[in-house]
Structure formats: C-alpha cells, structure tokens
Amino acid sequence: MNRVLLLNATYEPICTVAMSRAIALLLQGKAQALACRPGEVVRSASESIDYPTVIRLERYIRLPYRRSAPLTRNGVLQRDNHTCIYCGRDGRTIDHIIPRSRGGDSSWLNLAACCQKCNNKKGDSLLAELGWRLRFSPHEPDYRTFYISKLTARRIEPAWSEWLSLKAA
Ligand SMILES: [Zn+2]
Structure with a gap:
C-alpha cells in the first residue's frame, strides 16, 4: 500500500495521500x-528518505465543518472492529442495544456489532433484564475518520491506528 496518512497541524486526520504527494510535502518542508x-x-x-506512513502538516489548514458519518451497517461493524459489544467475540451482526420494540432508535449510539449467539439470546430484552453490560461505549465517528477507515478497510497500515479512532474506546 502506497498511501500515507496526512494529519493536520493539530494531529487531526485529514485524508490519505499518495506516496509521491507525501514525499513532495516532506521535501518542500x-x-x-x-x-x-x-x-x-x-x-x-535526488534523495532517499525514510518510508513515511504518517505525516503531519507544519501549518494548520482549515477544513469544512465536521459532519457526522453516514450511518451504515458496515460503518458500525468497522467502528466496533467486528467485536461483539456484549461478549467480545467476533461480531458480524448488528444489534439495537435498546431493542426497536422497546423504543430504541437506529443511531450510532444505539447500534453495535454483536455475535450471532448474543444476538439470539438478547432478542427483545433490555440489558438490565439480562444483567448484561456493554464492553465498550458506542460513539458517533467523526466523518473524516470514518472516511479514512472506509478507504483502508481492507488493509490498515498498523502505524495509522493510533491516529484514527478505529477501535472503540
Ligand atoms: Zn457476543
């Protein structure tokens, strides 16, 4: 993969750029x-430089206002790193934490990755009724972070992960 993660001067991820663009930015200072x-x-x-994976702009650039990421099934699975929010095993299905039948909505904060087993067991129950707890808190991903994780869904440069909130905290 020849893409480089570009961060703003504030360390906020902006996008990924081609290696040639990254080299030009580095050489131009x-x-x-x-x-x-x-x-x-x-x-x-003319030169050889260390292979960059993450670069940061020297000067802050102003970006369009933040938007929240579009809610999609894949987006939720990616945000949760395909990890079941209840048991921590491989989660490939989506669960409404508060079931729709109990008034739960379809939103970033009420949807989470879930394994088939937990999904079946949970049914229309509330967590309190089962005595279950969330292993992590679902969050609404920043648009750019979502966009970058989508771009790189197949292969994420390991060095990027600390700059992108790809794993739910
Ligand atoms: Zn599970």
Whole structure:
C-alpha cells in the first residue's frame, strides 16, 4: 500500500495521500514525518528518505465543518472492529442495544456489532433484564475518520491506528 496518512497541524486526520504527494510535502518542508517503516526508504530523483506512513502538516489548514458519518451497517461493524459489544467475540451482526420494540432508535449510539449467539439470546430484552453490560461505549465517528477507515478497510497500515479512532474506546 502506497498511501500515507496526512494529519493536520493539530494531529487531526485529514485524508490519505499518495506516496509521491507525501514525499513532495516532506521535501518542500510543508510536512514532517511522524511515523516511518523501520529500515525502508523511498527514493526520489535526488534523495532517499525514510518510508513515511504518517505525516503531519507544519501549518494548520482549515477544513469544512465536521459532519457526522453516514450511518451504515458496515460503518458500525468497522467502528466496533467486528467485536461483539456484549461478549467480545467476533461480531458480524448488528444489534439495537435498546431493542426497536422497546423504543430504541437506529443511531450510532444505539447500534453495535454483536455475535450471532448474543444476538439470539438478547432478542427483545433490555440489558438490565439480562444483567448484561456493554464492553465498550458506542460513539458517533467523526466523518473524516470514518472516511479514512472506509478507504483502508481492507488493509490498515498498523502505524495509522493510533491516529484514527478505529477501535472503540
Ligand atoms: Zn457476543
């Protein structure tokens, strides 16, 4: 993968850029590398530099206002890293934490990844009725973080994860 994660001066993720663009920003002094692949270099016409995976702009750029991410099934599964919110095992289904039949809505905060077993067991019950607890709190992902995680769903550069809230806290 030859994409580099670009962060604003405030360390906020903006987007991913092609390696050639990242190198140009570094060589022009417009960005600094925050993470590189150990032992790997990229050669340009005149220089060779450490292979960057995350770069940060020297100057803050103003971005359009934040939007919340569009709610999708895949978005919820990705946000939760395919981890069941109740038991922590592999979660491939989506559960309404407060069931629809009990007034729960379809929102980022009420939907979570869930394994088939927990989903079947839970049915239309409330957590309090089962004595279950959430293993993590669902959050509404930032639009850009969502966008970047979507772009990189198949293969996430390990160095990126600390800059993107891909794992629910
Ligand atoms: Zn489960």
